[in-house]
Amino acid sequence: MTKLVSAVQAASLIRDGMVVSVSSSSGLGCPDAVLAAIGEHFEAEGHPKNITTLHPIAAGDMYGIRGIDHLAKPGLLKRTLCGSYPSGPSSSEPPQIWKMIGDNSVAAYNVPSGILFDMHREAAAKRPGVLTKVGLDTFADPRHQGCAMNAAASEPIVSVQQFDGEEWLYFRSIVPDVSIIRATTADERGNLTYEHEGAYLGGLEQALAARNNGGTIIAQVKRVVENGTLKPHDVRVPGVLVDHIVVAPDQLQTTLTSYDPAISGEIFRPLSTFRNTEMSVQKVIARRVAMELADGMAVNIGFGISANVPRILLEEGQHGKVTWVIEQGAVGGVPLLDFKFGCSSNADAFMPSPHQFIYFQGGGFDASLLSFLQIDRHGSVNVSKLSARPHVTAGAGGFVDITARAKKIVFSGFFNAGAKLSLADGGIRIDGEGKVKKVVGEVEHISFSGKRAVAQGQDITYVTERCVMKLTPDGLMVTELAPGIDLQRDVLAQAEVPLGVANDLKVTPDALYRDRPIGLSLNGGASLGGAHV
Template sequence: MQKVAVLSPRQAADLIADDDVVTVSSSSALGCPDAVLRGIGERFAETSAPRNLTTVHPIAAGDMYGVKGIDHLAHPGLLGRVIVGSLPSGPSGATPPAIWRMVEREEVAAYNFPSGVLFQMHRAAAAHQPGVLTPVGLRTFVDPRLQGGRMNAATPADLVEVTEVADEQYLFFRALAPQVAVVRATTADEYGNLTFEDEGSPLGALDQAYAAKNNGGIVIAQVKRLAQGRTLPAQSVRVPGILVDAVVLAPEQTQTTATVFDPAIAGQVRRPVDSLPPLPFSVEKVVARRGALELSRGETVNLGFGVSALVPHVLVEEGEGTAVSWVLEQGAVGGVPLLDFAFGCAQSPDAIMQSADQFTLLQGGGFGHSLLSFLEIGPSGDVNVHHLPGRRHVTAGVGGFADITTGAPAIVFLGSFTAGRRRITVTEDGALDIVEDGPHTKLVRQVAGVTFSGALSRERGQRVLYITERCVLELRDEGLTVIELAPGVDIERHVLARSEVPLRVADDLTEMDRRLFLPGPVGLDLPELPRHGRLRAVLAR
């Protein structure tokens, strides 16, 4: 085995040629090889090279502000095409990140594909298979009969098509064969073996390295430190040195956007669940509490960003912090998923899987519930979570949403009923008081983009709930149906009149549990998840 080359970020950039496909491992700032990306941007500023790159970012292409990640590459001439799970969204009301402006101006072709599918497109390329056949994305904006995942008019429809096998429809995504993979780890030894001991997840680094190497390409690894050759424990090596060509040392790399290093995120220590700060009482907390009522003790549950991310912290406050095993698309299993810029990581996880492997569980529905957020809901129960209303072209991104909702047995969407400036409070006796409602309803005649097909979900037999601060809706064969109403809410004035969607009202309409609207603990008593039938039979003998 040859010793690996140790390069500066600027030297690593010289390994990239015009027209290369470059795959980059990151999830926001988690695992982001930011120093290498910055080096590529610096080389382009100096030399106007490399040009016309295609960059691939399976989950998220950098932190939300555009400070880290793809914005280093967001220069006309440097980028010709981007293929992403999501783009940095930018702070509300501020100038969008540079990559957004490029997409809006049609200066770059841009595709937004599901994260799990993107990882599988790498695996297909590594095994020299033609592509990925999957139900993920059917009847959503990823489907070529709608948008084909294209984010602007400059993007050709050439990476996904509809096909049929055994009378069933699938989407076919072509394999992605990169010339360069840029990944990040914690430690490299002199032979390029990589360990991820300080990382929140190894993400898809191995699959991206395989895809590049098996197609005659090169692998660049950004790491925090260099170790003597063959001193890393073999069981700890996640990417073997036989795949790695060059190492870039970046001792300053941060664990997440907001965290320099937290050993509990990396699974090196376990902190008590009650060490987490309590959630302040809010209307969003009320929504999260109602979502928690859908869960069972012992259940495996997937979690998305937004209001839904509060649910684990509600369970902690209720003394049920270890009742549910959370699975995040980034790879964490168990523990308590973290909030804000650390989302995607968990405090004290039981395991940290490769994100590419975690999607095998998620696409196949190997969990009980998925708790997700929404931007808009359409008449047939369609959900938009990827396309920011008011934006002409650009989307924040589908991420793993489509992978997860394809196979989930039960889906709970959590969010507010209206958008915009609003003042909604709770009275002392636990009634909702809508003092000033948001000017924009989220239940709209037509969603800006279809991330989730309500009609297809009904065909699959999934149970779907939409939980808001004022009511709970269920997707039924006859349409969106109000099944619970918050105390203090007038169904005509606050629900039916504030929806562009015709809503049905259940004959057995009930009041949402008033305890949810009071500041103190709710006293959640989660039911036990029944064991597998075969196991029950064995234990009963």
């Protein structure tokens, strides 16, 4: 009996009240054709109603792959648990899912991505849930928001439990009735290979969670081939776990990318083909972040300024000294920017995302380079929610999993929002002060807990265009000042809380501010040093 069905037929399999798990990371690996068909089926038939969706990383974006927005219709979507949500520029119309979150027409939860994968694994094994320390004293903790994004998310999904004399967060398993996953190729039996994909993501775990609980698995693919023509070692999801196959030959590899064989590891690009980052204040910050690295490190990077650090190492002849590890699963290579973020070219390996998150949650890597929206007096960081710009902040994704036990974290961003800045005379010039302070008394949303970081002895650094700060048991301390910046006027007076100042306050090397290589060396540590003030 054939497993091939149309997207319309697949959509008709979703019944009222079902729990549907979707494998995707923004545009990467998104089964958009099936999601679109579900939305169209609801418009035509009024069904399915009141479904719950699970999106461990994210589903869709604002740039051609709508993902969850196909389902963002009152009456169709009742509840959703996402690692993150589609975001867009502040000048654009917000995604429909954000409108539903804002008017409380959907119960929306932002669950750390690794924990959502853990919940699938526990559901597959018919265990009751996830016991974890990831998320303590963050928005995932029920003593804060408990992952709830709006008032409609009133049903608790996490509790605090005492176990073996320690405090843990407990997330109950959620069993999917249907899992919708994506691959490149299916044979007639439903065996799936991922040769054109930029990551494996968590399709296997999501399929197991549905299969072991009597559910249905739908796979969207580019093509179907004859039985026996796929190599067994290449099959990532076996056909015994796949019920239905939907062929979507035009599925994009990732956002605005039809197909790039370097993303899927089929070819290696010459390093000379990667463009250098143009000279800017952001590049200066990325250069200073790069100085925190050392030869042999395994380093995670996030979206934002820190995503440019691999290009700094390329420009400085230091590529290969650091192995980059990203949550979508790529290990090594050159992490990509902009709409291809989450993919790498020339990767050494692709880990399934759930396994990559085990690596992160246990702190097996050396450092993480991440961004911030706000920093508070405890050193806590918000990346996941700003009430003034809700649809521009997509949620935390894997941020909470990554930072929970990371040995070293370097956060980067601008000291104030909206400041007019320029490079001049080997330093920074503030041409107009920003109106929104980012160093605040209390962050609006705790994505990273400074209190827990101090208790665990984590090494935390904050790099801005004006200064470098370290987290100490006594709070934030300014340890380095940018050339051209006045400590009192431009730093201390611009923070909403008192900042400590190191006795041996240094000046950032002026080489970072000039449009030429800085002579960075990661052999045994960064070679550039800063002069004392």
